[in-house]
Amino acid sequence: MAMRAPLAIAAAILVLGGLVASVLPEYYLRLFNLSAISAVAVIGLNFAFGYAGLISLGHAAFVGMGAYGLAILTTAWGWSPWLAMPAAIVATAALAVLIGYPLLRLRGHYLALATLGLNVSFYIVTSNWIGLTGGTNGIARIPELAIGSLALSGEHRFLCVALVTLAVVAALAAMLHASRHGREMMAVRDDEIASEMIGIDVTRVKITAFVLSAICAAIAGCLFALHVRFVAPEDFTYAHSITYLAMLIVGGEGTIVGAILGAILLTFLPEWLRFLGTTYLLFFGLLMLCILVFLPTGLVGLGRRLRLRSRRTPPPASVGVPEMTS
Amino acid sequence: MNVLEARSIHKRYGGLAALEDVTLTVAKGQFVAVIGPNGAGKSTLLNVLTGLAMPDEGQVLLDGQTITRMATNRRIRAGLGRTFQHGRVFARLNVLENVMTGAAIRGDLNEAGLRDAAMEIIEQMGLADVAFDAIDSLSYGRRRMVELARALACRPHVLLLDEPAAGLNSGEVDQLIERLTALRATHGLAIVLIEHNMGMVMRLAERIFVLNFGCRIAEGTPAEIQADPAVLSAYLGEGYVHAGV
Numbered sequence: 001m002a003m004r005a006p007l008a009i010a011a012a013i014l015v016l017g018g019l020v021a022s023v024l025p026e027y028y029l030r031l032f033n034l035s036a037i038s039a040v041a042v043i044g045l046n047f048a049f050g051y052a053g054l055i056s057l058g059h060a061a062f063v064g065m066g067a068y069g070l071a072i073l074t075t076a077w078g079w080s081p082w083l084a085m086p087a088a089i090v091a092t093a094a095l096a097v098l099i100g101y102p103l104l105r106l107r108g109h110y111l112a113l114a115t116l117g118l119n120v121s122f123y124i125v126t127s128n129w130i131g132l133t134g135g136t137n138g139i140a141r142i143p144e145l146a147i148g149s150l151a152l153s154g155e156h157r158f159l160c161v162a163l164v165t166l167a168v169v170a171a172l173a174a175m176l177h178a179s180r181h182g183r184e185m186m187a188v189r190d191d192e193i194a195s196e197m198i199g200i201d202v203t204r205v206k207i208t209a210f211v212l213s214a215i216c217a218a219i220a221g222c223l224f225a226l227h228v229r230f231v232a233p234e235d236f237t238y239a240h241s242i243t244y245l246a247m248l249i250v251g252g253e254g255t256i257v258g259a260i261l262g263a264i265l266l267t268f269l270p271e272w273l274r275f276l277g278t279t280y281l282l283f284f285g286l287l288m289l290c291i292l293v294f295l296p297t298g299l300v301g302l303g304r305r306l307r308l309r310s311r312r313t314p315p316p317a318s319v320g321v322p323e324m325t326s
Numbered sequence: 327m328n329v330l331e332a333r334s335i336h337k338r339y340g341g342l343a344a345l346e347d348v349t350l351t352v353a354k355g356q357f358v359a360v361i362g363p364n365g366a367g368k369s370t371l372l373n374v375l376t377g378l379a380m381p382d383e384g385q386v387l388l389d390g391q392t393i394t395r396m397a398t399n400r401r402i403r404a405g406l407g408r409t410f411q412h413g414r415v416f417a418r419l420n421v422l423e424n425v426m427t428g429a430a431i432r433g434d435l436n437e438a439g440l441r442d443a444a445m446e447i448i449e450q451m452g453l454a455d456v457a458f459d460a461i462d463s464l465s466y467g468r469r470r471m472v473e474l475a476r477a478l479a480c481r482p483h484v485l486l487l488d489e490p491a492a493g494l495n496s497g498e499v500d501q502l503i504e505r506l507t508a509l510r511a512t513h514g515l516a517i518v519l520i521e522h523n524m525g526m527v528m529r530l531a532e533r534i535f536v537l538n539f540g541c542r543i544a545e546g547t548p549a550e551i552q553a554d555p556a557v558l559s560a561y562l563g564e565g566y567v568h569a570g571v
Binding site: 178 | 376378397398399402403407408410414415416417418419423426427428430431437440473476477479480
């Protein structure tokens with residue numbers, strides 16, 4: 001019973017993702033890969049913001065830590081991507097613990113500003129520490145992911161990696177959502193004092209949510225580095241953090257399905273609006289505004305609302321069926 | 327033996343003395359009420375007992391151990407439980423999940439065990455019919471019952487209730503009295519009650535502490551308190567006659 005929802009989510013991602021991928025042209029496959037990678041990052045942001053209520057405007061910094069970690073280990077140190085990936089994720093998690101302890105003493109917009117500062121600092125460090133990060137030139141020639149002699153670098157093959165990773169991350173997130181740890185995070189978001197009053201260590205819960213969020217971001221960063229095979233500071237600016245937050249809000253904060261839907265929509269939308277030229281940003285902004293005003297619970301909330309409405313609608317009068325009389 | 331003790335508590339907020347040399351003792355299984363006019367320091371006293379406010383002077387002891395500087399969540403794990411004046415429930419969790427979150431203090435229970443433990447308390451509190459309902463679909467009175475059920479799920483041996491009858495109708499107050507009486511009988515709970523409903527206080531309390539302007543002005547049995555001129559003058563009123571709930 002407890003495994004049903006996580007397995008259903010994982011199966012849906014693999015089946016629907018596979019079906020969509022089979023009909024998409026190469027260019028859109030690239031976007032689909034990027035949206036799957038973003039979805040992993042946004043599921044991570046959902047732990048911090050959607051569950052525990054920690055407003056983070058620095059999520060892209062953790063994506064960048066994962067990406068740069070993998071890039072440095074594979075290009076400068078010659079590690080295999082399969083080894084570099086877990087190492088980069090563990091290193092990012094450790095940094096999240098170190099950053100989280102002082103940062104999570106702050107709340108609300110103070111925390112938002114502090115995480116924004118973290119992202120700006122990350123950009124400055126990666127742009128200027130040329131010896132390690134290549135500065136604004138970034139790091140190129142990241143090796144491709146391969147199983148033996150089978151390279152996983154084409155859009156189709158990489159999509160398999162991205163979808164499997166997304167399915168595993170989403171299933172684990174769904175398991176956490178239904179566990180005591182997920183409930184603790186949501187309790188902390190709702191009321192910290194009431195949470196303390198039932199024995200919850202609020203600091204521990206916040207740190208856990210923050211670190212889980214950073215781990216997912218690092219996974220997404222590793223995938224990004226392996227997909228694009230190039231990383232530069234411009235890929236991990238605070239604007240990207242705001243986009244991740246927008247993806248979560250548009251999809252529906254606090255839900256895994258919402259995180260995935262938001263990531264897909266906001267990755268494809270700029271391409272669909274390309275015919276508008278630079279005015280697409282105006283349209284994009286208006287759309288965001290409309291969703292915030294009219295759909296505060298995002299696309300998932302809209303789905304719930306429509307389902308409730310269809311349940312309330314009385315069934316049409318039966319035609320041609322005789323009434324049963326006793 | 328006293329399960330909970332506050333010794334000579336002083337608490338000031340700037341120039342305001344919220345508590346001045348307040349001492350409170352609660353014996354095992356005892357029902358104690360703290361009464362007094364608004365602003366007397368009753369909720370501040372509960373905040374000091376639960377660690378939401380640190381006393382400037384004085385000591386708090388639970389089961390004979392000093393907990394004066396202990397974090398709130400550790401006090402709860404040590405056996406304290408509390409509900410709030412305005413009812414604080416987790417709006418994004420349903421009734422069962424709220425109570426399961428409280429029961430999770432017991433690290434030995436798996437998910438099924440947590441669910442069973444929570445359902446048992448939900449049934450005791452008369453909430454079985456709304457166990458899977460969203461919090462915002464419940465009446466105010468039932469939300470307060472959810473909060474109480476969640477506090478009980480932590481299995482406290484001292485329960486602090488801050489105006490649990492506020493906002494309840496007379497039928498709900500009667501139910502609350504019955505449930506608190508039953509809880510004491512079955513769990514041997516010590517209860518500290520802050521309440522303005524004097525009918526409820528006089529029916530339930532074995533000892534009453536009266537606070538006024540942060541000072542303890544009286545302590546005694548309900549009969550003694552009702553006859554105390556200082557209490558009648560400061561809070562109950564000169565013509566006070568207890569006439570039930």
